[in-house]
Amino acid sequence: MFESLSQRLERAFKNLRGQGKLTEKNMKDSLREIRMALLEADVNYKVVKQFIEDVQAAAVGQNVLESIQPGQQIVKIVHDELIRVMGGANEPLRFADAPPTVIMLVGLQGQGKTTTAGKLALHLKKKGHRPLLVGADVYRPAAIRQLEVVAQQAGVESFSLGEQADPVDTCLMSRGEAQMRNCDVILLDTAGRLHVNEEMMAEVRRIHAQMKPHEILFVANAMTGQDAVNSARQFNEALPLTGVILTQMDGDARGGAAISLTHVTGRPIKFVGTGEKLDALDAFHPSRMADQILGMGDIVSLVEKAQETVDQEKALAFQEKARKANWDLEDFLGQMQQLKKMGSISDLVTKIPGMSKMMGSAGMDLEEDEFRHMEAIILSMTPKERHNPKIINGSRRRRIADGSGMALQDVNRLLKDFEQTRKMMKSMMKGKGPLGRAKGKRGKLPKGVGPFPGM
Amino acid sequence: MTQANKGFLGRLREQLGKTRSNLVDNVKRVFSGHTQINDDVYDELEEILVEADFGVELSLALVDEMRTAVRQRRLQNPDELYAVLKEELVAALEPGDHTLRFAADGGPHVTLVVGVNGSGKTTTIGKLASHLKQQGKTVMLAAADTFRAAAVEQLTIWSERVDIPIIRHQDGADPAAVAFDATDAAIARGIDCLLIDTAGRLHTKVNLMEELRKIQRVIGKRYPEAPHDVLLVLDATTGQNGLQQAKVFTEALNVTGLIVTKLDGTAKGGVAVAIQRQLGIPIKYIGVGEGVEDLQPFSAVDYVEAIFT
Numbered sequence: 001m002f003e004s005l006s007q008r009l010e011r012a013f014k015n016l017r018g019q020g021k022l023t024e025k026n027m028k029d030s031l032r033e034i035r036m037a038l039l040e041a042d043v044n045y046k047v048v049k050q051f052i053e054d055v056q057a058a059a060v061g062q063n064v065l066e067s068i069q070p071g072q073q074i075v076k077i078v079h080d081e082l083i084r085v086m087g088g089a090n091e092p093l094r095f096a097d098a099p100p101t102v103i104m105l106v107g108l109q110g111q112g113k114t115t116t117a118g119k120l121a122l123h124l125k126k127k128g129h130r131p132l133l134v135g136a137d138v139y140r141p142a143a144i145r146q147l148e149v150v151a152q153q154a155g156v157e158s159f160s161l162g163e164q165a166d167p168v169d170t171c172l173m174s175r176g177e178a179q180m181r182n183c184d185v186i187l188l189d190t191a192g193r194l195h196v197n198e199e200m201m202a203e204v205r206r207i208h209a210q211m212k213p214h215e216i217l218f219v220a221n222a223m224t225g226q227d228a229v230n231s232a233r234q235f236n237e238a239l240p241l242t243g244v245i246l247t248q249m250d251g252d253a254r255g256g257a258a259i260s261l262t263h264v265t266g267r268p269i270k271f272v273g274t275g276e277k278l279d280a281l282d283a284f285h286p287s288r289m290a291d292q293i294l295g296m297g298d299i300v301s302l303v304e305k306a307q308e309t310v311d312q313e314k315a316l317a318f319q320e321k322a323r324k325a326n327w328d329l330e331d332f333l334g335q336m337q338q339l340k341k342m343g344s345i346s347d348l349v350t351k352i353p354g355m356s357k358m359m360g361s362a363g364m365d366l367e368e369d370e371f372r373h374m375e376a377i378i379l380s381m382t383p384k385e386r387h388n389p390k391i392i393n394g395s396r397r398r399r400i401a402d403g404s405g406m407a408l409q410d411v412n413r414l415l416k417d418f419e420q421t422r423k424m425m426k427s428m429m430k431g432k433g434p435l436g437r438a439k440g441k442r443g444k445l446p447k448g449v450g451p452f453p454g455m
Numbered sequence: 456m457t458q459a460n461k462g463f464l465g466r467l468r469e470q471l472g473k474t475r476s477n478l479v480d481n482v483k484r485v486f487s488g489h490t491q492i493n494d495d496v497y498d499e500l501e502e503i504l505v506e507a508d509f510g511v512e513l514s515l516a517l518v519d520e521m522r523t524a525v526r527q528r529r530l531q532n533p534d535e536l537y538a539v540l541k542e543e544l545v546a547a548l549e550p551g552d553h554t555l556r557f558a559a560d561g562g563p564h565v566t567l568v569v570g571v572n573g574s575g576k577t578t579t580i581g582k583l584a585s586h587l588k589q590q591g592k593t594v595m596l597a598a599a600d601t602f603r604a605a606a607v608e609q610l611t612i613w614s615e616r617v618d619i620p621i622i623r624h625q626d627g628a629d630p631a632a633v634a635f636d637a638t639d640a641a642i643a644r645g646i647d648c649l650l651i652d653t654a655g656r657l658h659t660k661v662n663l664m665e666e667l668r669k670i671q672r673v674i675g676k677r678y679p680e681a682p683h684d685v686l687l688v689l690d691a692t693t694g695q696n697g698l699q700q701a702k703v704f705t706e707a708l709n710v711t712g713l714i715v716t717k718l719d720g721t722a723k724g725g726v727a728v729a730i731q732r733q734l735g736i737p738i739k740y741i742g743v744g745e746g747v748e749d750l751q752p753f754s755a756v757d758y759v760e761a762i763f764t
Contacts, residue, residue: 036511039505039511040510040511040512040695041695042508042694042695042696044506045502045505045506046506108692108717108720109573109575109717109745110572110573110574110575110690110717111573112572112573139745140578140609141608141609141612141613141616142605142606142608142609142611142612143605143609145604145605145608146603146604146605146606146608146609148605149604149605150604153604194717194719194720195720195721196719196720196721221573221690221692223571223690223693223694223696223697223700224692224693224694225508225692225693225694225695225696225697225722225726226505226506226507226508226694226722227508227691227692227720227721227722227723228692230720230721230722231692231720231721248571248572248573248657250657250659251571251657251658251659251696252658252659252696252699253694253696253699254695254696256694257694276572276602369661369662370661
């Protein structure tokens with residue numbers, strides 16, 4: 001997600017690393033790099049200015065001459081400052097003391113409100129709630145129909161008075177509907193609107209006044225540029241926003257909007273959208289996001305996700321194998337199958353410390369299809385070949401290629417990648433190599449659950 | 456400004472005037488708040504350009520160009536600098552073909568409309584269809600976004616609004632098949648313009664980009680010259696990722712132009728200038744509202760005027 005920003009900052013810190021000591025001059029260089037990186041990442045100009053001032057103030061206040069590793073010191077300061085701007089600890093959704101809880105989604109057009117409403121509904125359903133999705137977008141053609149389909153896909157209730165009705169009435173009526181259908185959460189999907197459209201802003205204020213939502217979530221897209229501050233500020237002035245949902249985090253936007261939005265609204269990002277499927281909604285953790293921005297990976301999120309879907313014992317066995325470096329293609333296949341259960345591969349990859357850097361430099365792009373292809377190739381191997389890939393000679397390669405319907409080059413590439421990955425993993429498990437930096441982080445993990453080697 | 460452009464410019468200004476945009480105020484401050492050109496002017500100029508989403512690289516390059524211009528042309532006051540900046544931007548935006556490339560053989564002009572999710576493809580198609588119909592052309596729509604829930608219905612409503620035919624399959628159908636059938640139908644019925652809507656997709660999804668290539672290929676099978684235009688729809692609020700989007704879409708498809716949408720907000724869409732400069736993709740239309748009439752043909756002079764005046 002944030003590869004480029006991470007790379008940029010890493011380069012900035014590299015300049016410091018060689019120096020040994022922090023001087024005013026070399027810190028200036030790094031700060032300029034950080035400033036450029038943040039601007040390139042679409043963090044708002046004024047927010048960057050403030051951010052750099054704060055970082056500088058924090059750094060100058062410390063006894064820089066005593067610093068043994070100035071690079072690490074700056075990393076820490078920037079990291080802390082990013083967390084501070086993004087709003088401290090993760091804030092869960094607020095629920096009403098007496099149901100129904102009312103959650104309202106607002107934002108500009110095309111941010112993904114309707115899809116997010118469906119994702120949120122599914123998320124709530126999984127937590128044991130009974131959400132009612134309410135279609136209050138009477139402007140975009142077929143928006144209400146879209147919400148109905150999404151509700152069906154999520155297996156939750158939906159309600160709307162239709163496109164002819166006043167959306168305020170639809171919202172009002174939803175209370176009775178929720179009671180009748182025994183729903184404890186009302187999720188209002190409002191129309192996308194421009195913050196400068198006074199009529200539309202008045203409408204959303206009317207809905208707010210009538211419904212008194214417990215959560216008013218501003219839905220914004222991670223690709224948003226400098227203007228994020230303008231729209232967020234005006235929505236925040238019109239409505240008491242309680243949080244932000246950042247969508248389309250599965251792209252390659254550097255996501256500086258995350259920093260701009262939280263800075264302007266003073267409200268935390270509560271969720272991030274990470275894909276088109278309805279289960280692609282993750283809780284937002286500023287600390288992990290800061291880790292990620294700094295290229296430190298998001299190993300905690302990964303582990304949490306793994307715990308939900310992956311067979312713990314198998315994972316343990318993999319890790320054991322990995323440590324002993326007798327990890328083979330059979331294990332690799334098993335892991336791929338487990339990983340597939342966990343959602344988007346590319347999303348997962350960015351969560352592994354150091355991985356984003358490697359992926360960036362290698363220009364690799366892991367997609368679900370590639371996984372299917374790799375699976376097909378491995379499945380066309382004999383068990384013996386899977387356990388000992390070294391025996392796979394030219395004629396075996398041809399047979400495997402034919403058997404899997406893939407080209408010979410694909411088979412060659414897989415074998416080569418596998419060997420490299422195995423080597424990488426070996427060093428990973430010893431805490432060396434590209435992932436060595438994550439060592440401290442790994443200490444905090446639940447016992448027995450490790451990072452997913454090789455993925 | 457010519458008479459013919461007045462309506463367009465007036466409309467754009469009206470839209471921009473909904474709130475006094477920061478940029479306008481900023482520009483005024485920079486260019487009239489200083490009596491001579493000094494470092495403060497350059498710093499403030501940098502801020503304005505970055506905040507308009509031109510990107511750091513382009514903003515710095517433009518500021519450098521301004522410095523050079525000031526030296527070479529011996530400019531004295533900020534107003535002169537402002538005029539030079541506008542010239543530069545117009546020069547950056549002007550190259551390329553800003554109109555649709557209508558088929559030479561009289562067959563249907565086929566346009567494939569692509570972009571990331573939520574950029575405004577379907578709405579733009581509705582507006583473009585209306586615009587073309589007003590020019591006396593027969594227009595047909597193709598609902599090749601078979602993925603997003605109710606996308607086909609959304610486009611169908613537009614076809615009813617504009618009163619033009621639509622070719623649609625079931626939700627979940629192969630979008631390339633829809634495109635093929637639509638091309639076939641457009642030829643058979645002697646339609647002038649076929650507009651094909653596609654599902655929004657992030658440029659990072661390799662498979663989905665491959666799907667688009669397939670759609671383009673399949674259209675070409677039925678009608679070798681087609682698609683005549685591939686338009687990338689870009690949301691004006693997009694930051695520097697827009698450049699990446701344009702790059703990847705251009706690599707995958709023969710993108711012939713940009714449509715910049717949502718310019719009626721406070722976003723300036725400066726990334727479109729970066730795209731034009733770096734990739735040479737011309738802007739063909741701009742979207743300035745949700746109404747049927749809120750799609751305007753692009754003009755570099757007006758675009759720059761609308762940003763700065």
